[in-house]
Amino acid sequence: MHPEITRIQSMLEGQGYVADQALATSVYLAIQLRKPLLIEGAAGVGKTEVAKVMARALDTDLIRLQCYEGLDVTTSLYEWNYQRQLLHIRLQEHSDKPLEAKEREIFSEAFLLKRPLLAAITHHRPPVLLIDEVDRSDEEWESFLLEVLSDWQVTIPEIGTIRAQHIPYVVLTSNRTRELGDALRRRCLYLWIDYPALEKELAIVRRKIPGINADLAEQIATFMQLIRRTKLEKAPGIAETLDWSAALIALHRDHLDAEAVEQTIGVLFKHRDDADRVRSQWLDHLLRGVEEAGHEAHPLTQASVDRVADRVLPRR
Template sequence: MHPEITRIQELLAGGGYVADRTIATSVYLSIAMRKPLLIEGAAGVGKTEVAKVMARALDTDLIRLQCYEGLDATTALYEWNYQKQLLHIRLLEGSDRPVAQREAEIFSEAFLLKRPLLDAITRNRAPVLLVDEIDRADEEFEAFLLEVLSDFQVSIPEIGTIAATTVPHVVLTSNRTRELGDALRRRCLYLWIDYPTFEKELQIVRRKVPGIDGHLAEQISAFMQMIRRVRLEKTPGVAETLDWSAALIALHREHLDRDAVEETLGVLFKHQDDANTVRAQWLNGILDGIKTLEGDGQPWNQ
């Protein structure tokens, strides 16, 4: 393995992120090539965490732009500090300065409130810019973002063009609630993060949930592998695995049984139909399957 990729993997591990070679390679190439990294996958598999750990690994700031329906360019870029402008106007009352000069003063950078995109390109040290859940924004904002990522400069009518002081490290995440445009995809490196294997999920649980019993961690990881084979409205991700592990510890559970699972279904499943389906149709079979693996000494990951 390339020594720098090994280093990235170690840095990610040091930040608490269990990264395989594919993830470490994608992060390294994004940093080395200064290209945005687009990460797709189901909700709760650790996409956002990549950006957080990248910022810690680079010892730099993380700037997060949370996308939502209706997000527009102005909201993501800047706002004017109207209260400060009004106060300044009052202070200038009676001044003999030309009107044009006074207008130029109140529409200067001193009165500008930087939002995530503008903040990210005007830092003295390159931050990590996380554009989270870009698929929730509309196509117009996606087109605007593509322009910013291409030129790393923005235009503000009252001021003019502001070019990037430094080029940020950019991570975009998507849950694929809609398809992103080809132009944005071509601008980025691409990484797909799937649900983890048994071995990886077990490693995540042991690392992220201090004090968990090793046998319970194995049972939880095996349960999650089996439950993800069931067709559900919302398949639980790694985030739910960690929450469930913490809940079982809080309840002083040392192993999985029907009572332990039924008491904590609300931690794993966020739709009542999913909880009912698992309880009625799958729970006994999954628990029996785990017991069979334990009794026969078979590998947990089969």
């Protein structure tokens, strides 16, 4: 592995993020080439966390733009502070200044509310700009974003063109609720983050939940690997794995059984149909799989869990 990629991997892991070679390489290239990094994958697999960890590792600020349907230029770029402008106008009512001078004052940067995109462009050093869940935005806003990412400048009619002094490190995330345009994809480097393999998931649990019982950590990771093979509305991601681990510890559980799962099922599944389906169809098979995996040769591997899954899970 390239020594710089190894350094990036160590840097990310030093911030608590278990990064594989593909992720470390993508982050390294995004930093070196100053190209946006588009990360796709299911919800809860750690896409957003990449940007947060990058900011900490680079010792810079994180500026986050949360996308949603109806997001527009005003909300993402800038607004005028109308209340402050009105107050200033009232204070200047008896001033002898020419009208043009008064207008220049109230439409100056002092009255500008910088939203995430403008804040990133005008930052005093390169920040990490996280454009989260970009797939939730409209196609029209996506076109506007493409212009910003292409030129790193914006035009405010009352002020003029503002150019970036420092190009931000940009991370875009998408859950693929809609397909992004080819033009935006071509502008970015691309990374797909899948659900983690058992070894990685176990490493994440041990890193993020210090002091967790070793057997319980293995049982949790095994259960999660098995549950993702079942037919669910929304398979739990690594975020649910960590929440579930913390919940089991809070309940002083040191092993998995039907009662422990039932007590914490709302941590794992956010759809009623999924919870009901697990209770009625899958739970016995899953717990038997966890038990059988415990008898496999250690250290436990993904291959071991795959063999167990083939034995205990009904064919879908």
